[in-house]
Amino acid sequence: MSTLMCASLCGNVCGMFHHSPVTNECSTFREKSYDSGVVLSADPDWTTSYRQNHAAVEQGDWTMVFRAQKEIGVSVWDTWNNAGVHDDNPIPSDFPFACLRLADYSSCDRHFRSHILDNWVGIKEVRFSFIKENSEVAFVLFNGTDTSRDSWFSQDRILDSSWYPHLINEVTLTETGIYGHYNLQYVARRFYLFGPHNGCADDWVYTMVIDRTNEPCLDSGNWHIPPFQSMPTFYYSPTSLGRASLRTDKAYPLAQTADVLAVHVKFA
Template sequence: MTTWRCSQDAILSTVCVFFIAGLPVGSTVASDGISLTLSTPKDRSDHCGYLTCNHSSQADVTFFNELKIYNIANNGSMIASLSQGNHYVSTEGGFDLKRKYLRNSQASLQLSITKPENCLFGLYLCVVDFIDEHGSKQTNTAVAGAEDRGNVSCRNDRVVLKAEKSILDSLARFQKRLQKNDKLLQEKMDRGLNKTTSLIETKMEEINTKYGHFSQAFKDLNLLEDRNKEWTLAFRGTPFIDKAVYEAYLDGTGIPFDVEIGCKVINSSLPCYNHYRNSSILDHWKNIKEVKLAIYQNNVQVHYIIFNGQGSNYLNWFSQRRVLSSSWTDIKWKTTNYFSIEGLASHGRRFYINHVFSGCHLDIGWFSAFDLNRYRCPYHTSASYPLMKYAKGSEADVWNGPNIGVADFFAIFVK
């Protein structure tokens, strides 16, 4: 049985180069005993391997909630899950249920892999949700890359890829150190960071040319940023987590060091319980051409605004005079009494775009992230905050009316 770790001995696991949720991808390291392993079957029958996720806790009072396995190389699709009284295995993914087991503090799910490409090129993520001994909800993750079984035809190519992966691994570690220290040596670190990122992008292009099936995982998960060609995620605001979105955007207040991968990836079913802040962008706001505010419901973008980012800073880009285009047809010309990130601070209305005040029942606007409800208007009363609401139609609408939607999250992109 092979347990995958990020090291120079990791074979055919290009995704080891980057870091997901603060852990080296490919490691089987997570708090409280989670592991994800790939193994070769002894019988060599109708499947090429086993994929096993195990989770255990030393605390008897730990309560297991749900275990999920995702195929990162296939657009992050979920292939199996296990919860109290239920289990699921995708019928289209080339996986069969081999074994399942769970009790309060332990869970195990083993799948037979029936498609050779999933054995050779699969990249897998296991996510376990549980309640710890203190009654708090926790999430553990582990990631595994495909195993070299000795039956891939191009042995020389494997050796070359292994060497190139080692180079990328070193560059990525250097890049991460630069990102941590650039506040102290901003100009010097920026030059080093840009140069290192350029080297990684160049090397990834070379690998993509030779081994496109490996580097596709990076594109699917937006782990390799290209600020010149594509939108790059700068911030994600998550509702109902009782952490203020405004302070999180300003300086990262309330955001843990290790943020779930689901907070960094858009259009994904991966879990997210925090805001996400890309400090390398927001703390060093420069050469920004455009900024995009996107609002999501059921992982689908329902509204957007694109702003002119040239000559802006990370706070003043959010203004009506900078709007270039929007799915709201009236937002460029209709008068506003609030259009700013700070918003109406006394009422807890952040990222606030409002047309007019006419009393709680007749206020009209487009979007707001409500961090709290000091004014007690019914339309932003909630059991938990932030509450994110938007006008569902093509124009501003009455906040207290039926055409106001509740967003799953909002995101800010730059390029």
């Protein structure tokens, strides 16, 4: 059996295949090129190839529509809103596998934007999550029915979260939304679940993306959260009990940074 014949056996549910011209054996696998932790034979007589023309990045019932990598110097907001620019349907053959993963992603150098963001139809649920050291450290599950690309990120649509039921019942959130808190000269905070907001010295947060190279509250020393080398930077509350503080002299735990921001959707 030739490698080409083996490839022809890799159908719609196949993600990769393994072929040995020595033994004429062919094996196909459901794992995709972007899946992590896949270990196949290291035998030099075998060739591993990947199916590249995936229309979307799927993990079970969920489809990834956006993935952002920390501190690569590219705006999350600009990428999210860059209509007509797609990294799937199909996934380009030269798109880095690491930038499609939620593990083994240290070499990723770009964000991922799906065509689904420009065709937001039939969405049932949206899962927003932060990944750190190859594990999900925070998530919020939203009701996506009858929403637009931006309107699902709202407190009144939360179904579940890492901070359940605290986030749903939180009455002190003062600012929420993907647009977040933005000022052309000073502040760019996106994917924002924030509050209460009482000035830099008395702020609280669940999730926040700092989407520019400066942040006045951090630069002034009023926030004690981990600093960043570049943008974007992802901050989240590390406690299941609720909000995080942005200072070390408060009763709540200090907000921490994540490596990856991911948005997945489930269709109705």
